[in-house]
Amino acid sequence: MTETIPAERRCWSVSWSQYTPADITPPELLPAALAHHVPDWAEGAATPADVNDWDRRRAAALVPYELDARGWPLHPQGRTGRTGRNLGKWGENAAADPIVVAGHGDDRRVLLITRDDIGVEAIPGGMCDLGETAPTTLARELREETGVDLSDHQPVILGRDLVDDWRNSDHAWVASTSALFVLPATVRAVAADDAVDAGWWPFGSLAELDAAITTAGRTLYIAHRPLLARALDHLNRPQQAARPR
Structure with a gap:
């Protein structure tokens, strides 16, 4: 999914006259298609030159x-190594990833979904709607994809980071607010929306999670590994671990 760019050529300040990134724009986001119809999940700007609020976007x-x-x-x-747009907006596309963990010790589990677009096990989450705050997106996406409603819970914000999403390009990419919800025990989860399955997986360590997913004949979404590792790091600090509500 990712073109290999030599480390010494990655920085934008390094001149590279022969750089020819692959255009990953899907047919529905090409200029000719946008002139007739704009999908409800995307903006109508055919190129970044058609966007007139870069100051606001960069500030946010x-x-x-x-x-x-x-x-x-x-x-x-x-x-x-990629150009064009395969996301809703040019520039940063803000997302939210709720990491829901239940139980303790050997009984600790993490809630994951099977994504319907690439068929891998991932954190339930998605893009922020226009004007929506990250806490609202966290609760909404979790509810829409798993049926689990934690809107009355206060999560621990773990970070705000770039995501190595398969749709990223030089001019459009995903950045996410990841947050940790801790429950005393698992609750019923039912896949919906962008998920084709939802379930609880062993979460004593990333290696344990990997083994369980592999044994089930499935694959863990590589872009979410750093987020899950951060959650484990937080949970394994007794003096800072989030408490169940």
Whole structure:
């Protein structure tokens, strides 16, 4: 899914005249298609030049980024090997990832879904709607994808980070607020919306989770491994671990 960019060529300040990224724009987001119909999940700007609120977007960004000489947004980590847009917006697309953990010790479990787009096990979550705050998105996405309603719980915010999403390009990418919810025991979860399955997995360690998922003939979404590792790190600090509500 990801083009390999040499480390020494990744930084935008490094000149690379022969750089030819692959355009990953799907047919429905090409300029000709947008002129006739804009999908309800996407903005109508055919290119970043058609966006007129870059100051506001950059001020609200979870991860700071720059614009190039054309006024186009640049991925904060440098060249990706891909251009175009396969996301709702140009620049940063804010998302929220609720990590729901239940139980303790050998009985600790984490709630994951099977994504309907790429068929892997992942944290339930998704894009923030226009004007929506991260806490609202966390609760909404969790409820929509698993039926679990934790809107009355206060999660621990673990971080606001870039996500190595398969749809990222040089000019459109995902950044997410990840948060930890801790429950005393598992609750019923039912897959819906963008999930084709939802279930609880052993979560004593990332290795234990990997083994359980592999044994089931499934695959853990690689972009969510760092988020899950951070949650484990937090849970394994007794003096800072979140308490069940």
